[in-house]
Amino acid sequence: MTWRSRPVCSAMLLVIIGLALVAGGVQLMLLGGSFYYLLSGAFLLVCACLLITRPRYGFFAYAAFLIATAVWAVAEVGADFWGLFARLAAPLVVGLGMVFGAIIRRHGWWRTMLGALGVVVVAFFAQAGLDSVGTAQTQVKDLARAKGSDWETYAGDLGANRHSRLSQITPANVSNLEPLWTYRTGDLPGPADSATVWTQEVTPLKVGNRLFICTAHSQVHAIDAETGKGLWKHDPRATINWAPLRACRGVAYFHDTTAPFAAACAERIISATVDGRLSAVDATNGRPCKGFGLNGMIDQRAGLGDVTPGYYFTTSAPLVVGDHVIIGAQVLDGGTIGEPSGVIRSFNARTGKLDWAWDLGAPDRKDGENYTRGTPNAWAPLTADAQLGLVFVPLGNPTPDFFASYRTPAMEKFGSALVALDVATGKLRWSFQTTHHDIWDQDIPVQPSLFELETPEGRVPALVQPTKRGELFVLDRRTGKPLLPVEERPAPQGAVRGDFTAPTQPYSIGMPSLLLPYRLSEATTWGVTPIDQMLCRIRFRQLRYEGPLTPPSVQGSLSYPGSAGIVSWGGVSIDRDRHLLVVNTTHSPFVTRLIPRAEADRMGLSTPPNTGANGGSRGSSEAMKSGAKAGHPQFGTPYAAQALPFLSPLGVPCMAPPWGRITGIDLSTRKVSWQRPFGTSRDTGPLGLRTGLPLPIGVPAAGGPITTASGLTFIAAAQDRFLRAIETTTGRELWRGRLPAGGQATPMTYVSAPSGRQIVVVSAGGHGGLNTEPGDYIVAYTLKQ
Numbered sequence: 001m002t003w004r005s006r007p008v009c010s011a012m013l014l015v016i017i018g019l020a021l022v023a024g025g026v027q028l029m030l031l032g033g034s035f036y037y038l039l040s041g042a043f044l045l046v047c048a049c050l051l052i053t054r055p056r057y058g059f060f061a062y063a064a065f066l067i068a069t070a071v072w073a074v075a076e077v078g079a080d081f082w083g084l085f086a087r088l089a090a091p092l093v094v095g096l097g098m099v100f101g102a103i104i105r106r107h108g109w110w111r112t113m114l115g116a117l118g119v120v121v122v123a124f125f126a127q128a129g130l131d132s133v134g135t136a137q138t139q140v141k142d143l144a145r146a147k148g149s150d151w152e153t154y155a156g157d158l159g160a161n162r163h164s165r166l167s168q169i170t171p172a173n174v175s176n177l178e179p180l181w182t183y184r185t186g187d188l189p190g191p192a193d194s195a196t197v198w199t200q201e202v203t204p205l206k207v208g209n210r211l212f213i214c215t216a217h218s219q220v221h222a223i224d225a226e227t228g229k230g231l232w233k234h235d236p237r238a239t240i241n242w243a244p245l246r247a248c249r250g251v252a253y254f255h256d257t258t259a260p261f262a263a264a265c266a267e268r269i270i271s272a273t274v275d276g277r278l279s280a281v282d283a284t285n286g287r288p289c290k291g292f293g294l295n296g297m298i299d300q301r302a303g304l305g306d307v308t309p310g311y312y313f314t315t316s317a318p319l320v321v322g323d324h325v326i327i328g329a330q331v332l333d334g335g336t337i338g339e340p341s342g343v344i345r346s347f348n349a350r351t352g353k354l355d356w357a358w359d360l361g362a363p364d365r366k367d368g369e370n371y372t373r374g375t376p377n378a379w380a381p382l383t384a385d386a387q388l389g390l391v392f393v394p395l396g397n398p399t400p401d402f403f404a405s406y407r408t409p410a411m412e413k414f415g416s417a418l419v420a421l422d423v424a425t426g427k428l429r430w431s432f433q434t435t436h437h438d439i440w441d442q443d444i445p446v447q448p449s450l451f452e453l454e455t456p457e458g459r460v461p462a463l464v465q466p467t468k469r470g471e472l473f474v475l476d477r478r479t480g481k482p483l484l485p486v487e488e489r490p491a492p493q494g495a496v497r498g499d500f501t502a503p504t505q506p507y508s509i510g511m512p513s514l515l516l517p518y519r520l521s522e523a524t525t526w527g528v529t530p531i532d533q534m535l536c537r538i539r540f541r542q543l544r545y546e547g548p549l550t551p552p553s554v555q556g557s558l559s560y561p562g563s564a565g566i567v568s569w570g571g572v573s574i575d576r577d578r579h580l581l582v583v584n585t586t587h588s589p590f591v592t593r594l595i596p597r598a599e600a601d602r603m604g605l606s607t608p609p610n611t612g613a614n615g616g617s618r619g620s621s622e623a624m625k626s627g628a629k630a631g632h633p634q635f636g637t638p639y640a641a642q643a644l645p646f647l648s649p650l651g652v653p654c655m656a657p658p659w660g661r662i663t664g665i666d667l668s669t670r671k672v673s674w675q676r677p678f679g680t681s682r683d684t685g686p687l688g689l690r691t692g693l694p695l696p697i698g699v700p701a702a703g704g705p706i707t708t709a710s711g712l713t714f715i716a717a718a719q720d721r722f723l724r725a726i727e728t729t730t731g732r733e734l735w736r737g738r739l740p741a742g743g744q745a746t747p748m749t750y751v752s753a754p755s756g757r758q759i760v761v762v763s764a765g766g767h768g769g770l771n772t773e774p775g776d777y778i779v780a781y782t783l784k785q
Helices: 008-030 036-051 055-077 082-109 109-130 409-414 529-542 595-601 616-629
Strands: 177-184 204-205 210-214 220-224 230-234 252-255 267-272 277-282 297-299 319-321 325-327 342-350 353-359 382-383 390-396 415-421 430-432 449-455 460-466 473-474 486-491 505-506 557-559 572-575 581-586 590-596 639-645 660-665 669-679 706-708 714-716 722-727 733-738 747-750 757-764 776-785
Touching: 008 036, 008 082, 008 529, 036 055, 055 082, 082 529, 177 733, 204 747, 220 267, 252 319, 267 706, 319 382, 382 449, 382 757, 409 415, 409 430, 449 572, 460 572, 473 505, 572 706, 595 639, 706 747, 714 757
Parallel strands: none
Antiparallel strands: 177 776, 204 210, 210 220, 220 230, 252 267, 267 277, 277 297, 319 325, 325 342, 342 353, 382 390, 390 415, 415 430, 449 460, 460 473, 486 505, 557 590, 572 581, 581 660, 590 639, 660 669, 706 714, 714 722, 722 733, 747 757, 757 776
């Protein structure tokens, strides 16, 4: 190596990096943060000077810098791989670049490039190895049709176990799965969807030899379960002036056993629309059931009073229990005080007539009166215990989300609570609140799942309620009383003027917390390079943070868990034979800021919506669009609000990976049986670019798992476009299949009668919020013949 050569380019690069680190390091130090960045920046400037004046000493100085940085990194994060990556990867790359440049100067380009080509070839085969999972195994020949060959409810059963009794596909043969057919709905995002989050999140139903799905624009399709051929399509022509979310996660099936054989609509598919209606169509041909409501349609906006477009819509599947169709709805997050009611209603599955309505603000409401405005809503799916005659309703927090001094005692009691209602009458049986005085948008996003808990007194009918906070509350489903300990712990105090913070919050200490890490610190911030990690550290120091449920503030508060939650609508799966609960989680802090009304005015967040009955002008919808991009207007309160992911300038989370996990919890011991990062970086990366590198970093997800009797867990959901098969008892990934678009949905499985084959089906339609590839695909897999 010719040390007399002047590595000017390397020196210039170190000057740029050093100046950036010194400038940011001074700011971080003044905020009470780490001194490392200031010191390292100054040392890199010294290295740059030496590279020009005395190159040999410059190289040695940089080597000393690498050693010191490694010692600091290990002292701060130990052996954590991703923590070390953020601190060491970029400095090592710069060091290798310096060495690479010296080799070029001595040996010339062609020898250097030949060596580099060898490195690329090795890296290519290493990536191919990372991207392959599972090996060919002997296929079993059990083709007998198992009990539970259909999938007649959204979550597999009324108890939301998401578990199949099928066992034809096993851990031994799952590597032989291959695509069987692909169905395309033709429903893709259009120009009108540009200001919304467009998703295809449906879990199909399977009844007889038909699959039933819905699309983002509320179409209902029937598909042949064996061949994937489309049988019929029903388009309710939903009026969508504007809605913040285009999604339909599932439909419901009702069989009228009192109807004559082959009578019209003896079997019907009931689905909700994005514009607030409920439809029933004949399962055999897709024609409207004329005896249901008005020509097969019910207007859910009846009794709500004035409804501005975009303020009331439904995304979850209705729940059919006996003759009852029970449904809630979603209201606009952070819109205004007095949004449409969160009333829960039951309609007769045959006639569409209202059976009962639970209005928590007016339990004795009389017919003809409007439901109480602004009450907590249930946008998540519902669960039922038909034997107990109970429906379990997970409620959200009253809107607006982040300022709550106006809430009534009833809203305070039921906000972010799980309630049990009598299926026949709608009367309240019990309630359990998961977050007190919720000012963080920690609404319950997912239905509870039912199971039997083994206790010293015997088996007790239980349910587990996952929450955005990562808490798993286990309750007696007869009474709502905790079966495993729940502790009220002191909570951070100091809400903004005019509001207050609950003194304590409930924590489930009888089940593992899914909030990992439990508490953030400057050391847990992350970045692809030391510079963006330093900027994340600066931002962390500027924000208010006192642990979980730090109150929103005008300066900005770090909210972890954030409003997107740890567990979302995908829910959990319970394998009762193995006593295992499987759940996937997302870990992404948010920055929540309250915006004083004067500043909100300047941002265009204070134009009140048009509240004409079931109407509203185009102008008001356009104002809501522009406001949604900037934040939540929270009309009628002193503050608008912003709740945005805590991201680095490169667009990656400012928290160290993994950002997604999948966990198996033993329900007998109530301990974590296994836990893995969930998803790879293949279809994501800095600045929104897709890296193509399948690094097992763990990524955000939308959707949930299912389990099977053979010991498999199937899940898509992650930002990388794969359907995965995981061994339920160990969490080991056994197989994955590449999807044509983002798989932000929960899969399902069934046996097709003509062939006797077990088939796994998943929706691949993408998710606007996760920036995954959009599509209109329903994809089926089965074992090779």
